Amino acid sequence: MGIGASAGGIEALQAFFGALGTSRQLAFVVVTHMNPDHESHLAEVLARHAKIEVKVAEPGVRPEGGTAYMMPAGSLLRLRDGAFELEEISRETPNSGPIDIFLSSLARDCKDRAVGIVLSGGNSDGTLGIKAIKERGGITMAQASDAAGAPDHPDMPNSALATGLVDFALSVESMPATLKRLVESRASFESLEEYQDADELDDDLRVAFELLRSHTGHDFSGYKRRTFLRRLARRAQVVEAKSLEEYLGHLRHSSKEVSRSPAV
Template identity: 45%
Template sequence: MTKPPHRDAKPKGAADEQPGQVRASDTAASANVPLIVGIGASAGGLEAYKAFFENLESADGMAFVLVSHLSPDHASMLPELVARYTSLVVMEAADGMDVEAGHVYIIPPDATLTISGGVLQLSKPAPPRQYRFPIDTFFASLAEDQGDNAVCIILSGAGSDGARGLGAIKERGGLTLAQAAIDHIAIAGMPASAAATSLVDNIVPVEQMPARLKA
C-alpha cells in the first residue's frame, strides 16, 4: 500500500521559509500603507492650511487628516476652501472610509473622528463643548493605530487641544511638528501648548513643514 503524503508536505520546488523572513506579499502590503499625517487647527487654521498645502509640492505616499474646531450648528465649507490650495483629492471624512495616499480628509461639524486599521471611524454628535477635544482624540487613535508611521502637526489655534495627543504620537515613535509661535500666521495658544510638552520634534513656520515631511 502506498503511504499517503503528510498533509503539511510542501509542493515540490517550494522554498523553505526562514524564521523572520518577510514574504514578498507582506512587503507589497506594507508599501501600500500611506504615511498618515494628522493636522490639528482652530482659530487661524484656514490661513495655516493654505500656507501648508501651497508649499506641498508632492504627497507621494502620504495622506492627510484635518481636525479643526468647527461650529456644530453650521455646515462646513472647509473641504471646498482647502481644495482651492491643493491638487490632492479633498473630501469630508465619513465613517468607514479607507485612508488612501494623495487624499485629504476633513472632520465634519459636530463629530468625533478616530482611526482603526487605517479606516476612519466617525461618530455623532460630538461631546458637550467642555468635554470636546477632537484633536487630542484623533491623534491618540492615530498613535495607537499607526505607531511610528504616524505624524501629527499642530497649527494655529487658541487653547491646548492636541498637546496630549501629540504626546501619544511621540511615545510610539511618530513625528511631531508644531507651528512656530513667531510665525505671522499663528495664533499661538495650541502651538505653544504643544511646545511646552517638550515632545515636539520640530517647531517651524508652516511653509517649511512640507519639506520636513519629505525629508
C-alpha cells in the same frame, strides 16, 4: 499625518497645502474646532489651494496617499484598524478635544509611522495627542511662533511645544518639505528591521544602551530589539543622521538628544 487647527487655522492650512504641491505617498487628516450646528465648507476652501485631492472623511474609509481628509462638522473622528470612525456630537456635548482624540487614535493605529502637526489655535487641544504620538515613536511638528508666518493664535502650538516633545517647530510653509525629506530618508533605515537579529548590530546597540544608562540611570537593554531599533532609526531621521553609526555619534555629544531619545 494628523493636522490639528483651530482659531486662525484656515489661513495656516491654506499656506500648508499651498506649499505641499503633489504628494502621492502621504495621507493627511485635518481636524478643526467647528460649530456642530453649522455646515463646514473647509474642504471646498482648501481644495482651491491644494494640488492633492481633498475629501470629507467618511466612516469605514481607509485613508489613501495623495489625499487630504477633513473631519465633518458635528462629529468626532478616530482611526481604528486603518479606517475612519465617526461619532456624532451636538452643541450639548462637552468640549472633548477633537484634535487630541484623533491624534491619540492615530498614535494607537499607526504607532511610529504617525505624524502629528499642531497649527494655530486658542487653547491646548492637540497637546495630549502629541504626547501619545511621541510615546509610540512617531514624529511631531508645531507651528513656530518666532518664524515668518507665526500663528494668529499661538496658544495651541505653544502648549504642544511646552511639552518638549515636538520634533520640529516650523513655519507652515516649510513643513511639507520636511515631511517629504523624512519620507525619503525612511527607506534608508527600514533595512534595520530586516537585520534586527544580525550580530553586527550588537556593538552599536551596546553603545546606545550604555549612553542612555549613563545619562538617565535606566537600563533599556530589556526593550524589544525590533522596537528599539525602529525608534533609534526614527530619531536618526529627525536629526538628519545618514546611518545608525552617525546617529550614535550624535547621541554621544548631545545630552539634549539623549533626553529626547524615544527609548526614554
